[in-house]
Amino acid sequence: xxxxxKFFPGREISSKAMESGEVLTKYYSADLNYSWxxxxxxxxxxxxxxxxxxxxxxxxxxxxxLVPPRIFCEDCFRTTDEWVYVKDTGVVNTYxxxxxxxxxxxxxxPMYIAVINxxxxxxxxxxxxxxxxxxSEHEIKVGMKVQAVWKPENERTGSILDIRYFKPI
Amino acid sequence: xxxxxxxxxxxxxxxxxxxVTSGISYKELMYEAAVHAYSDAGIDVRNDVGSFxxxxxxxxxxxxxxxxxxxxxxxxxLRPLFxxxxxxxxxxxxxxxxxxxxxxxxxxxxxxxxxxxxxxxxLVEDLxxxxxxxxxxxxxxxxxxxxxxxxxxEESGNTHEDCASVVVKNKRNALRNPxxxxxxxxxxxxxxxxxxxxxxxxxxxxxxxxxxxVVVVVASAAKARRLSGKNKPVWVSxxxxxxxxxxxxxxxxxxxxxxxxxxxxxxxxxxIRKPLTQIDFAEIDDTYAYKELQHIEALGLAKRAGKFxxxxxxxxxxxxxxxxxxxSLGMGSFVEASALVRAYExxxxxxxxxxxxxxxxxxxxxxxxxxxxxxxxxxTAVLSI
Numbered sequence: 001x002x003x004x005x006k007f008f009p010g011r012e013i014s015s016k017a018m019e020s021g022e023v024l025t026k027y028y029s030a031d032l033n034y035s036w037x038x039x040x041x042x043x044x045x046x047x048x049x050x051x052x053x054x055x056x057x058x059x060x061x062x063x064x065x066l067v068p069p070r071i072f073c074e075d076c077f078r079t080t081d082e083w084v085y086v087k088d089t090g091v092v093n094t095y096x097x098x099x100x101x102x103x104x105x106x107x108x109x110p111m112y113i114a115v116i117n118x119x120x121x122x123x124x125x126x127x128x129x130x131x132x133x134x135x136s137e138h139e140i141k142v143g144m145k146v147q148a149v150w151k152p153e154n155e156r157t158g159s160i161l162d163i164r165y166f167k168p169i
Numbered sequence: 170x171x172x173x174x175x176x177x178x179x180x181x182x183x184x185x186x187x188x189v190t191s192g193i194s195y196k197e198l199m200y201e202a203a204v205h206a207y208s209d210a211g212i213d214v215r216n217d218v219g220s221f222x223x224x225x226x227x228x229x230x231x232x233x234x235x236x237x238x239x240x241x242x243x244x245x246x247l248r249p250l251f252x253x254x255x256x257x258x259x260x261x262x263x264x265x266x267x268x269x270x271x272x273x274x275x276x277x278x279x280x281x282x283x284x285x286x287x288x289x290x291x292l293v294e295d296l297x298x299x300x301x302x303x304x305x306x307x308x309x310x311x312x313x314x315x316x317x318x319x320x321x322x323e324e325s326g327n328t329h330e331d332c333a334s335v336v337v338k339n340k341r342n343a344l345r346n347p348x349x350x351x352x353x354x355x356x357x358x359x360x361x362x363x364x365x366x367x368x369x370x371x372x373x374x375x376x377x378x379x380x381x382x383v384v385v386v387v388a389s390a391a392k393a394r395r396l397s398g399k400n401k402p403v404w405v406s407x408x409x410x411x412x413x414x415x416x417x418x419x420x421x422x423x424x425x426x427x428x429x430x431x432x433x434x435x436x437x438x439x440x441i442r443k444p445l446t447q448i449d450f451a452e453i454d455d456t457y458a459y460k461e462l463q464h465i466e467a468l469g470l471a472k473r474a475g476k477f478x479x480x481x482x483x484x485x486x487x488x489x490x491x492x493x494x495x496x497s498l499g500m501g502s503f504v505e506a507s508a509l510v511r512a513y514e515x516x517x518x519x520x521x522x523x524x525x526x527x528x529x530x531x532x533x534x535x536x537x538x539x540x541x542x543x544x545x546x547x548x549t550a551v552l553s554i
Contacts, residue, residue: 028300033288034231039194072200074241077207077215 041069044083046158052150056121058084065121086120088148089169093117093126097137110137116146116166132165145169173406173439173553176268177393178261180210180386180400181516186348186500188285190380195230195283198382200242203279206384207244211396212275214244218386219273221250224260224280224505228293231286243279243384256280257383257509258538258548262408264387274392281382282503290378298543303417308367311375313542315367317422318459322369324423325466329369331475332458333360336373338478339455339492342485343499345525346514351377351499360458374458379501383509385516403516406533406551407438413545420545425460428467428537431549435535436469439551444469449531450518451489452511454539454547455496465491468535468549485528493518493526508538508548519554 017023038046041057045068048055056065057080059073065084066073073080095114101107112131117124132149134140146166156162182205184198193201207214223239232238236252239245249272253260257280264276287293294310305312322329334357343352355373363373393402411430413420432444441447451470455461462474470489471477483491494500494514503510515534517523533553540546 026300030292030296031289032228032231032292032296034286035288036231036286037191037194037283039197040192041197042194043192070241071197072242074244074246075215077203077244079204 039071041071045069049160049162050156050158052153052156052162054086054088054118054148056084056086056125058082063122065125067118067121067125068127084120086118088118088150088163090116090118090126090146090166092131092140092142092144092146094142095131095140112137112140114146114166127160127163129160129163130165131167133167139168173551174404175390176265176405177388177390177402178385178405178512178516178552179388179393179396179402180206180212181513182206182209182384183348183510183513184281184382186350186379186381186503186510188350188377188379188501190283190285195281195286195382196238196242198283198380199239199279199281199384202281202382202384203243203277206277206386209400210386211399212386214277218244218275218277219249220264220267220276221245221248222260222263222267222276222278223250223252224255224257224278224509225252226254226505228296229282229284229287229504239279243277245277249273255546256505256507256538256540256548258408258512258536258550259410260509261385261387261405261512261550262410262548264385265405265408268387268389274389276387278385278387278509279382280503280506280509282378282506283380284378284502284504285380294542299415299417303543310542311370312367313417314375314457315370318370318457319368320422321424321459321463325462325473325475327462327473327475329361330357331462331479332374333357334475334479335455335458335461336360336498338484339461339496339498342493342526343495346495346500347524349495349500350379351501352495370457370459376456376497376502379503381503381506381510383506383513385509385512401520401554403519404553406553407435407441408548408550409434409438410548411546415543415545417543425463425467425539425545425547427539427545427547428464428549429469431547432468432535432537435549435551439533439553441533441551444535445471445489447533448489448535449533450493450515450528451491451535451537452494452496452515453491453535453537454507454511455492455498456502456507456539456541458498460539461491461496464537464539468537470535485526490528493523493528504541508536511536511538512550512552515552519552
């Protein structure tokens with residue numbers, strides 16, 4: 001315990017105070033609903049994912065291919081010029097091994113989350129996604145080559161999760 | 170430096186406005202508005218702009234920390250940017266301060282609405298109410314507008330018929346505005362006979378949701394001169410904002426004190442002593458029809474706003490045209506962006522580019538905003554050419 005506790009003891013709240021109603025809270029749970037328009041660029045991108053393809057937009061001024069695509073180039077601030085298909089292979093930019101689930105419990109099997117730089121577009125473009133078919137966490141390396149593992153065609157919905165995960169190659 | 174001529178709007182841009190914009194994302198709407206504004210100002214956004222200000226509310230966006238998603242589509246990647254959780258005129262007020270404080274001599278303000286993406290609009294409105302005392306279960310939150318309207322009519326002596334004439338005027342004005350989607354030819358009776366939502370408020374007295382983005386480029390006087398583009402600078406001659414208490418029981422429902430207080434300050438900055446003779450037109454909040462009357466009185470444009478509007482003095486050819494653009498009743502409610510839509514339409518008028526709506530040689534106007542229920546907050550600005 002720090003010396004400062006003597007001077008700044010804070011204010012303890014006991015579970016008794018909470019249970020007896022001495023200290024009150026008001027519970028509220030909001031159920032908000034949205035239906036976001038995916039827009040010109042992302043709509044095409046999602047439609048292509050359903051076909052098992054990854055598409056980007058090219059800016060002819062800075063020569064970058066933007067994946068996921070957008071109708072504007074944020075560097076040049078101009079409208080992008082053309083649709084370009086890119087490969088479904090790439091490189092791990094960085095990764096983390098996640099051990100805690102959404103309910104704060106420890107995961108039985110850790111999840112491998114990575115930033116994937118997809119081959120074809122300009123450096124730094126690609127996806128935040130899962131890594132899969134990992135035998136040991138020690139085999140994952142920054143710079144490791146990976147490839148998309150797609151869901152079967154009839155299970156694809158036009159979502160980034162139409163790619164199940166990226167596996168080492 | 171002459172008073173009221175230190176900060177100017179040098180560029181304006183807007184996306185298409187519509188009741189639904191399903192095929193376009195909010196980022197694409199913002200990009201469209203930004204491209205128009207930068208071309209209008211004649212600037213290279215990636216090199217010339219030193220500060221970007223967005224005006225948005227996370228619950229309307231459906232994304233917390235929504236400001237993080239703003240830079241790319243307005244040219245602000247790796248540039249100073251922040252979001253004001255308030256309406257577009259509050260963003261303009263921040264831009265005004267940035268210019269005078271020397272933060273940047275060129276500032277961009279953006280605000281947008283993508284209300285058609287929000288499927289639980291009433292719930293977002295309800296979440297603005299006080300969590301302990303203000304959320305009355307089982308009713309749609311517009312009852313607060315009904316409460317305010319009754320108190321206001323009671324105190325002011327204006328009538329429900331006067332409120333109806335606001336709707337008739339603004340929807341008729343909107344028919345001449347190519348950007349307005351809620352234009353209509355109605356009679357007072359059409360308005361009064363429409364469905365009662367929260368008495369005395371009827372359905373046609375409530376503005377309908379609309380989507381769109383507006384971008385405004387603000388500059389110092391020196392920068393405005395250097396730009397020497399095709400546009401005359403529109404000076405922000407005065408700007409001020411006020412909030413009343415959030416307690417519904419204590420706020421002044423009869424008078425819009427946020428508007429009268431912010432107007433007093435903005436007029437003082439712009440050296441306006443007699444608004445009735447020194448203001449040529451007004452673009453003000455009319456989210457609900459009675460609000461336009463309440464705001465006209467708070468801004469000192471008429472003592473009895475009801476009579477003023479119903480006798481035609483607020484018409485485009487009247488003494489002080491009010492909401493020639495159609496206002497929110499005629500153009501739609503853009504939530505946080507409504508105020509910037511008003512500023513956009515005002516700038517067009519002052520520059521003489523309002524097309525069929527153009528007034529004869531206007532020199533000065535008042536633009537005013539309200540944040541909507543359950544707030545008693547708003548901004549007043551004086552713009553001049």
